[in-house]
Amino acid sequence: MVRREALKEQFSLLGVNNVSEEVIDKCAEICISNGIDEEELVEVWMAFSVSHLRGADPTLDTLVQMERREFSKKQELQPQPQKQSTRSQENSLVIYLGKESTEPDDGDDILDAYSSTPKAKNRDGKKDEHTPDAGPGRGRSPRAIFSPASFSPTAATPSSKYRARTNKGDAVCVYGEKCETDWHPQNSHFQPLVQLASSHMQANTCFMFNQMRDMAQVLNETVHHVGQMILKKFALQEPQAINxxxxxxxxxxGRVCCDSNGRLNAKSLILESFSGKTVxxxxxxxxxFSLFPGQVIAVEGENPLGSKLSAKQIYTDTSLPLPxxxxxxxEENGPIQIVVxxxxxxxxxxLTYQPLEDLVEYIQEHSPHLVILIGPFIDATHPHVIEGILAETFQAFFERIVDGIMQPLETLNTQVLMIPSWRDAHHHAVYPVLPFVLRKQYAKLILAPDPCVVDIHGLVIGATSTDILLHLGKEEIFQVQLSLDRLGRIAGHILSQQSFYPLYPPAEEMNLDLELWANYAVLEVTPHILILPSDLRCFVKNLxxxxxxNPERLAKGLVGGNFARLEVSCAKGDVNVNAQIVKI
Incomplete structure (x- = not known):
C-alpha cells in the first residue's frame, strides 16, 4: 500500500518541499499502476527532473511526461524485474557520482545518469546549476568536472554561499603604475620558455632518511655559511666563542633558539653557535630587532662571566643580489601575463571545486602566458577528506582534477606550472615536497617541486606552498622602530636568511627533511618575483x-577567495611588475 506520508518524506529527503496534495495523489497513482514503492518513484522523478527539467519541482503535467517516458519504455523493452526489498536497499552501499548536465538521447535509460551498488541514488535534490556568469556553450556542472565519487551526496552539492557572492572580479589589492591594464596579452601567440632551476628536486628523490648526526651537521653548516656572509656584508671582526x-x-x-618547548619570548632566548655551544x-x-627560532644572526655584545650574552647590536641581513x-x-613580444x-x-x-572551475573559465577568456597553481589540490585537512567519504583513490581524483584543468586549455598557448603542497592528501607529507607524478602527460604542463624557482628568459620567479608567513608570524618576537609594516618585515626574513623556510624547529604539523631543506629550500639569488601564499591578508610589496x-587562497572556508594576476614587462633589462589580487 502506498502511503502519502512516505512520498512526502522521500521528496523531503531530496530537498523537494511544499509538494501539493494533487501531486502526491498523482504520485500514488503512478506507484500503484506500475508496481513500485515510494522510494523508487522519487528516485526516478529526480533523475528525470535533473536531466530534462533542470531540477524543477514536480507538477501534474511533468509527472505525466515522466510516466509516459520512463515507465512505458520499461514495460516495452524489458519485463518488470523483481523488486528488491526496502531493507535490502537501505543496507546497500551507494556511490554518488557528479555527472554532466547534458541532455541525453531518447534511447538512453535515465537511470544511467547514476552509478551505485546495486542501484544509484541521488540524495542531494539540488538543481544542477552552473556557477554564476558561466559562459554559454561551456556550462558544465562543477560536479561533472571536478567532483569525486563519494559515499555521501554532500560532496557533490554546490555551495549556496559561493553562488550568492556579489564581489566576483573585484580587485582587493593593486600594485604598479599601470593600473588600467586590460589583462589580455598583447601577443597571445608568444609562448615564453619556462625552465625550472637546474638543481631542482626530482620526483624520485629519497626522503626522510635522516640520521641525528647528519641533521646536526646540516644545522651547523647552515650557521657557519650564513654567519660568514653576515660578517662579510657588515665587515665585522672574526667571531669568538659565545659561551x-x-x-x-x-x-x-649563532642560531636563535628557545630554552623550552613554548613560544619564544625575550626571556627564553638562547644563541647556539655552529659548534653546538649555547648561551x-x-x-x-x-x-x-626581529627574531625567530632558527634565524642565524651575528651579535655584538658582552659576556663578562661566560653565562649570559648581553647583546648591543644584532645583524641578520644576508640578502643576495638580484639576477x-x-x-x-x-618591445618584441609585449609584457608577460601571469595568473597565480x-x-x-x-x-x-x-568538493565541487567551483572556484577552480571559475578560474579555468577566466584563463580561457584571458589567455595568460603562464598559470601558476600552488597546492594543496586535495587538502588533507578538508572535512570530507578527513571523514573518508571519497569512493575513489586520492590519486585518481587528483588526475581527474588535472585533466579538468588542462583539457579546456588545449587550444591556448597558456602554460601551467603546478606546485605541490605537503598538505596534499594524495602526495608525500614532507617538506620540501617532491613534484607530482602523473600517468597522463600534457604538453603545456610543468610539474615542479615545492619550493621551486623558475626562469623565464632570465626573469626569476620563486614560489612555495608552505604558509611560512603565518608560521613566522606566530613565532617572531620583535622590537622595531622602523616604519616597515609587519607583513613586509616577516616576508623580508625569507630574503635575509636566503631560505624559503628559515624557521627551525618547523611548525608542529610539518614534516621537515633537513637534508632536502639544505639542498633545495635555499635561495641562490634574490628572485624578481617571490610568491608566498598565506592565510594572512593578501599583499604585493617590493622589498x-x-x-x-601573497594571493591568499582561491577558497577560504565556505566562500571564494582570491587569485593574483601579474603583468611583467622587461625594457632594457629593467623588470617592471603590475599586479592585482582579484576576488574569484
Missing part, C-alpha cells in the same frame, strides 16, 4: 627589488 668570558665587546655568531641572550639593550638582467624584451592561484581550490563544505606576492 666563554669576554672582558671586552666581541662578535658572536642565554639578553636583548634588553638592543634598540631594534642578471633578463634577456626577455617586452593557491589552494585550497574548493570550499570546506563541498629591495623583489616583488613579493
Amino acid at each position: 666563554q668570558p669576554h672582558q671586552n665587546q666581541f662578535v658572536g655568531v 642565554p641572550m639578553d636583548v634588553s639593550q638592543v634598540e631594534s 642578471q638582467r633578463p634577456s626577455l624584451s617586452s 592561484a593557491a589552494g585550497p581550490f574548493t570550499q570546506s563544505d563541498t 629591495n627589488g623583489c616583488v613579493i606576492v
Whole structure:
C-alpha cells in the first residue's frame, strides 16, 4: 500500500518541499499502476527532473511526461524485474557520482545518469546549476568536472554561499603604475620558455632518511655559511666563542633558539653557535630587532662571566643580489601575463571545486602566458577528506582534477606550472615536497617541486606552498622602530636568511627533511618575483627589488577567495611588475 506520508518524506529527503496534495495523489497513482514503492518513484522523478527539467519541482503535467517516458519504455523493452526489498536497499552501499548536465538521447535509460551498488541514488535534490556568469556553450556542472565519487551526496552539492557572492572580479589589492591594464596579452601567440632551476628536486628523490648526526651537521653548516656572509656584508671582526668570558665587546655568531618547548619570548632566548655551544641572550639593550627560532644572526655584545650574552647590536641581513638582467624584451613580444592561484581550490563544505572551475573559465577568456597553481589540490585537512567519504583513490581524483584543468586549455598557448603542497592528501607529507607524478602527460604542463624557482628568459620567479608567513608570524618576537609594516618585515626574513623556510624547529604539523631543506629550500639569488601564499591578508610589496606576492587562497572556508594576476614587462633589462589580487 502506498502511503502519502512516505512520498512526502522521500521528496523531503531530496530537498523537494511544499509538494501539493494533487501531486502526491498523482504520485500514488503512478506507484500503484506500475508496481513500485515510494522510494523508487522519487528516485526516478529526480533523475528525470535533473536531466530534462533542470531540477524543477514536480507538477501534474511533468509527472505525466515522466510516466509516459520512463515507465512505458520499461514495460516495452524489458519485463518488470523483481523488486528488491526496502531493507535490502537501505543496507546497500551507494556511490554518488557528479555527472554532466547534458541532455541525453531518447534511447538512453535515465537511470544511467547514476552509478551505485546495486542501484544509484541521488540524495542531494539540488538543481544542477552552473556557477554564476558561466559562459554559454561551456556550462558544465562543477560536479561533472571536478567532483569525486563519494559515499555521501554532500560532496557533490554546490555551495549556496559561493553562488550568492556579489564581489566576483573585484580587485582587493593593486600594485604598479599601470593600473588600467586590460589583462589580455598583447601577443597571445608568444609562448615564453619556462625552465625550472637546474638543481631542482626530482620526483624520485629519497626522503626522510635522516640520521641525528647528519641533521646536526646540516644545522651547523647552515650557521657557519650564513654567519660568514653576515660578517662579510657588515665587515665585522672574526667571531669568538659565545659561551666563554669576554672582558671586552666581541662578535658572536649563532642560531636563535628557545630554552623550552613554548613560544619564544625575550626571556627564553638562547644563541647556539655552529659548534653546538649555547648561551642565554639578553636583548634588553638592543634598540631594534626581529627574531625567530632558527634565524642565524651575528651579535655584538658582552659576556663578562661566560653565562649570559648581553647583546648591543644584532645583524641578520644576508640578502643576495638580484639576477642578471633578463634577456626577455617586452618591445618584441609585449609584457608577460601571469595568473597565480593557491589552494585550497574548493570550499570546506563541498568538493565541487567551483572556484577552480571559475578560474579555468577566466584563463580561457584571458589567455595568460603562464598559470601558476600552488597546492594543496586535495587538502588533507578538508572535512570530507578527513571523514573518508571519497569512493575513489586520492590519486585518481587528483588526475581527474588535472585533466579538468588542462583539457579546456588545449587550444591556448597558456602554460601551467603546478606546485605541490605537503598538505596534499594524495602526495608525500614532507617538506620540501617532491613534484607530482602523473600517468597522463600534457604538453603545456610543468610539474615542479615545492619550493621551486623558475626562469623565464632570465626573469626569476620563486614560489612555495608552505604558509611560512603565518608560521613566522606566530613565532617572531620583535622590537622595531622602523616604519616597515609587519607583513613586509616577516616576508623580508625569507630574503635575509636566503631560505624559503628559515624557521627551525618547523611548525608542529610539518614534516621537515633537513637534508632536502639544505639542498633545495635555499635561495641562490634574490628572485624578481617571490610568491608566498598565506592565510594572512593578501599583499604585493617590493622589498629591495623583489616583488613579493601573497594571493591568499582561491577558497577560504565556505566562500571564494582570491587569485593574483601579474603583468611583467622587461625594457632594457629593467623588470617592471603590475599586479592585482582579484576576488574569484
